[in-house]
Amino acid sequence: MRFHLVLVASFLGLLFRTSPSASLRVGSFNLRFDSQPDDIDVATTLSALGDPLQEPAYLANVSEQPWSTRRVWAAELLLHRGVEVFGVQEALIRQVKDLKGLLGSGWDLVGVGRDDGKEAGEYSAIFFYNSTLELLDFDSFWTSETPFEPSKYEDAGHNRICTVAHFQPKDGSKLTVFNTHLDDQSEDQRRLAASLIFYRARYEAVKTDGPVLVMGDFNSPPTGDHSGAYNISIGTLDPKAINETFADKYAVDDDQQPDFILFDLRGETERRRVSGNFATFQGFTSPEETDKWGRIDFIFGGSNGHWWVSYQGVSKTSSTERSRKSEAYHVDSSLTDDGLYISDHRPVCVDVSLD
Ligand SMILES: *[C@@H]1O[C@H](CO)[C@@H](O)[C@H](O)[C@H]1NC(C)=O
Ligand SMILES: *[C@@H]1O[C@H](CO)[C@@H](O)[C@H](O)[C@H]1NC(C)=O
Ligand SMILES: *[C@@H]1O[C@H](CO)[C@@H](O)[C@H](O)[C@H]1NC(C)=O
Ligand SMILES: *[C@@H]1O[C@H](CO)[C@@H](O)[C@H](O)[C@H]1NC(C)=O
Numbered sequence: 001m002r003f004h005l006v007l008v009a010s011f012l013g014l015l016f017r018t019s020p021s022a023s024l025r026v027g028s029f030n031l032r033f034d035s036q037p038d039d040i041d042v043a044t045t046l047s048a049l050g051d052p053l054q055e056p057a058y059l060a061n062v063s064e065q066p067w068s069t070r071r072v073w074a075a076e077l078l079l080h081r082g083v084e085v086f087g088v089q090e091a092l093i094r095q096v097k098d099l100k101g102l103l104g105s106g107w108d109l110v111g112v113g114r115d116d117g118k119e120a121g122e123y124s125a126i127f128f129y130n131s132t133l134e135l136l137d138f139d140s141f142w143t144s145e146t147p148f149e150p151s152k153y154e155d156a157g158h159n160r161i162c163t164v165a166h167f168q169p170k171d172g173s174k175l176t177v178f179n180t181h182l183d184d185q186s187e188d189q190r191r192l193a194a195s196l197i198f199y200r201a202r203y204e205a206v207k208t209d210g211p212v213l214v215m216g217d218f219n220s221p222p223t224g225d226h227s228g229a230y231n232i233s234i235g236t237l238d239p240k241a242i243n244e245t246f247a248d249k250y251a252v253d254d255d256q257q258p259d260f261i262l263f264d265l266r267g268e269t270e271r272r273r274v275s276g277n278f279a280t281f282q283g284f285t286s287p288e289e290t291d292k293w294g295r296i297d298f299i300f301g302g303s304n305g306h307w308w309v310s311y312q313g314v315s316k317t318s319s320t321e322r323s324r325k326s327e328a329y330h331v332d333s334s335l336t337d338d339g340l341y342i343s344d345h346r347p348v349c350v351d352v353s354l355d
Pocket of ligand 3: 146
């Protein structure tokens with residue numbers, strides 16, 4: 001019986017797909033930088049993991065623990081959820097290396113430290129599983145007034161960077177992934193960053209004629225006075241003026257994707273398939289203190305489409321609608337029973353089919 005269902009499903013799939021498609025699980029996770037560095041190596045952490053049959057002291061201590069304690073859980077959560085490409089934010093070089101090692105064979109990453117364009121400062125790295133995606137190329141730009149050099153926007157707290165990678169999935173067209181981390185202090189920086197990313201995302205949509213995904217920690221919510229970056233991304237607020245060298249490099253003609261915007265994939269997913277939590281940030285506070293909690297991490301898809309839902313029952317939707325739907329969206333908890341917060345953020349995951 002199951003075999004017949006599979007046959008019917010494949011037949012429907014053939015009818016309604018115009019070209020081959022691959023479903024991809026995409027994630028974004030702010031890991032929280034290694035703020036309490038120690039020199040404990042991964043092997044020592046692994047050998048010190050307790051007895052899995054032992055009941056823990058529930059929620060014993062929810063305060064921030066060192067990266068050396070959090071790292072195994074971060075890697076295991078991502079592996080268990082089956083993400084195939086994901087962006088991390090706040091990752092220092094040690095964290096990047098630890099995570100690559102813990103994820104294991106077949107995992108690779110792109111990105112640079114935001115302070116020198118090499119290994120200094122936090123990375124907004126993009127990790128990917130190399131049997132699903134072949135890396136074509138990548139680059140980084142700074143979300144400042146001088147995007148092609150390590151730099152900080154005037155009133156921002158830190159240098160801020162965006163990583164852009166092109167991948168070739170097994171089937172389908174070239175995929176572009178952006179990963180970024182906007183400033184925590186400057187709303188102007190966040191708006192400028194969103195403007196640069198928006199401009200470049202349209203260019204990628206035109207240039208690649210393929211799916212464009214933008215992810216990151218926006219350090220700002222989708223509503224209220226600090227929602228400028230979000231509104232610029234979804235096209236309801238005009239972008240800010242950007243650096244001219246950048247504008248020239250990524251220029252497209254007025255009639256190419258003129259109405260390009262980014263769709264918040266949480267809103268593009270069938271409601272019953274949006275699961276888990278709403279807030280993506282909890283600030284290491286216990287579930288009784290939610291003042292700081294909020295949704296500030298996002299995954300967007302370009303309005304040029306090439307990512308769409310592949311479950312049955314979508315035959316009536318127009319090709320534009322069909323070409324921009326995600327299949328499932330999930331925000332995991334990052335708190336374990338013993339009170340360990342894996343990060344002060346939660347991982348956001350979305351399933352998209354690509355064509
Ligand atoms: C909770 O964990 C933090 C970080 O490891 C530690 O400094 C603190 O002493 C712990 N508090 C309790 C009550 O165990
Ligand atoms: C994927 O990575 C593994 C090791 O991590 C390597 O042996 C293999 O050649 C890579 N495959 C591709 C297609 O790059
Ligand atoms: C634009 O960015 C380039 C490269 O980072 C820089 O050299 C140039 O000075 C910037 N232009 C202005 C007007 O700031
Ligand atoms: C963003 O859009 C929302 C909804 O339209 C609006 O309430 C909010 O004020 C806007 N934010 C900014 C900074 O313009």
